[in-house]
Amino acid sequence: MQKHSLIAVAVAFMAAGCTMAPKYERPEAPVSDAFPQGGVYATQPVASAERTANGQAATDIGWRDFFVDPRLQRLIEIAQKNNRDLRVSVLNMQAARAQYQITRAGLMPSLNAAGSENKTRTPSNLSLPGQEVSNQYSVGVNASWEIDFFGRIQSLKDQALAQYLATAQARKAAEIALVSSVADQYLTVLAYDDLLKVTQDTQKAAQDSYNITKLQFDTGSGSELDLRQAETVVAQASANLQSQARLRAQAENALVLLVGEPLPADLPAGLPLSSQNLLTDIPAGLPSDLLTRRPDIMEAEQQLRAANANIGAARAAFFPKISLTGNFGTLSPSLGGLFKAGSAAWGFAPQITLPIFNGGVNIANLDLANVQKNIQIAQYEKAIQTAFREVADGLAARGTYDQQITSLDRNRFAQQRRLDLSNLRYTNGVDSYLSVLTAQTDLYSAQQTLITARLQRLTNLVDLYQYLGGGWIERAGDEPRPADAPVDYSTTSVPVAASAVVTASQGSGATAGGLAP
Structure with a gap:
């Protein structure tokens, strides 16, 4: 009779899921309640007539809705199937799931x-x-x-579950970052295409000027100084052409690495850099929204939960x-x-x-568990601060790039006009060739600066979309997948990830196999 009572008490205790872990409390976010306002933040771009976010959060906007370039969309699709870093993140998630199942089995006879x-x-x-x-x-x-009277195994199970959920969020963060990285690298390739075109045009114009100056020098109507000045522009443009061709090839190689396979020959036609009509009016929301929109923050919180559960296991080691x-x-x-x-x-x-005497091992393990929790608290807070800084930087850039590009475009137009007038004055003998050379060099610099600013504006919009949690769903209106959603690599030999069936929760209601997106 006593034996049956003991077993009944044990079963009741285990059913209650009692542990000696401290009650989990989410730390306060160590950032302001709102993103900075005024100054550079006050001039955010408005939606265009054709393209608007309609007030939707980034998490509700599919990447096919954010990007309009069909070639880029196809590259992102291929990268999601073939990128090796993403594949490793999925395999890490599977490994954490298996470890959780191993730990959970300790509760069973x-x-x-x-x-x-x-x-x-x-x-x-x-x-x-x-x-x-x-x-x-x-x-x-x-x-x-x-x-498990004192919850040692239950605490270890909760720790393994939290670590599994953390790897699932890490996988989600990796996929969102991949979308952004592919887009940034694709835009970089387009920018080099534009730079090559400007350099080629500059080289052709400089070569034409050099030919004329050479003819004047040969006939005695021009000076060697003018000839050498014209030659410097040709030489500089030729050198830049080789440098930019090299950088363009290397940028494409980086894109191939992200995509995970050689670029297919049947890719759809792409759009030039000037036609990448990205969404510019995605609302930032509040900093507190990042806690549920940024998978890297959710990953850090799950690691904190794991450390919290580990304290329960360390405390239980003092008991029979x-x-x-x-x-x-x-x-x-x-x-x-x-x-x-x-x-x-x-x-x-x-x-x-x-336990009677073990040289202070249990005390040291408990001290270690508490220190590790404090480390995770600091890392969780740092993740929030980093996310706040990234969004704030993105908003500051988004509020200034349009006006900067407008000014740079005016400068480019003025430099072009200056070159035309300098050529006219030189041809009529009013001015020296030095003014033409200077105007030509300044125009070339202005064109390069404009292209660079256009690229930076676009990559900032892409990165801000990522910083706000966008890139997880394919199309607006899609049901967000759980962070540990199954992955199908089709013809590849990598095993398919399967969502764990978990019945235990960790206070927040999040369980594996059904994570909040």
Whole structure:
């Protein structure tokens, strides 16, 4: 009767899911309640007539809605299937899921079937005549179970679950970052295309000027100074052309690495840099929204939950461990008598282990667990601060790039006009060739600066979309996948990730297999 009462109490205790872990409380966000306003933040761009976010948060805007370039959309699609970093993040998630299942199994009794034969020989002076050799055969079932009175295994299970959820969020963050990285690299390639075009045009114009100056020098109507000045522009443009061609090739190689395979020959036609009509009016929301929109912040919080649960396991180590072992089967001196009447055998061995002295290991483990939790708190707060800074920087850039580009475009136009007038004055003998050379160099610099600013504006919009949590869904209106959603690599040999079926929660209601997006 006492044995049955003990088991009943143990089952009730385990069903309650009691642990000695401290109650989890989310730390306060160490940032302002709102993003900076005024100054550079006050001039955010408005929606164009054709393209607007309609007030939707970045998490609700699919990447196919954010990007309009069909070539870029196809590259992102390929990268999501082939990028090796993303594949590693999925495999890490699978490994954490398996580790969670291993830890969770510790809550359950283990049951094994066993069969054995034991043959022994006893010296004749210690045994009866003819009985020197004896046999014993057994078949039965062995069972063992550690009763988790103080929640040690439950705490370890909660820790493993939190780590699994953290790797799932890390996978989600990796996929969102991949979308942004592919877009940034694609835009960089387009910018080099524009730079090459400007350099080629500059080189052609400089070569034409050089030919004219060379003819004037050969006929004695021009000076060698003018000739050498014209030659410097040609040489500089030629050198820049080779440099930009090299950088363009390297940028495409970086894009291939992100995509995970050579760029297919059947990619749809793309759009030039000037036609990348990205959404410019995605609202920033509040900093507190980032806690549920940024997977890197959610990953850091799950790591904090894991550290919190580890304290429970460290505390439980100070208390007794109670385990039950038993077996039931049959014993017989002969193989044929195993299942005859009267051959049944059983054993029951409850055990309690109480730590008395271990050199301070348990105390040190508890101290370590508390320190590790404090580390995770700091890392969680740093993740929030980093996210706040990234969004604030993105908003500051978004509020200034349009006006900067407008000014740079006016400068480019003025430099072009200046070059035309300088050429006219030089042709009419009013001015020296130095004014033409200077105007041509300044125009070339203005054109390059304008292209660079256009690229920076676009990559800032892409990065801000990522910083606000966008890039997880494909199209607006799609149901967001759980962070540990299955992955299908189609023809690849990588195993398909399967969502864990988890019944335990960690206070926030998030469970594996159904994570909040």
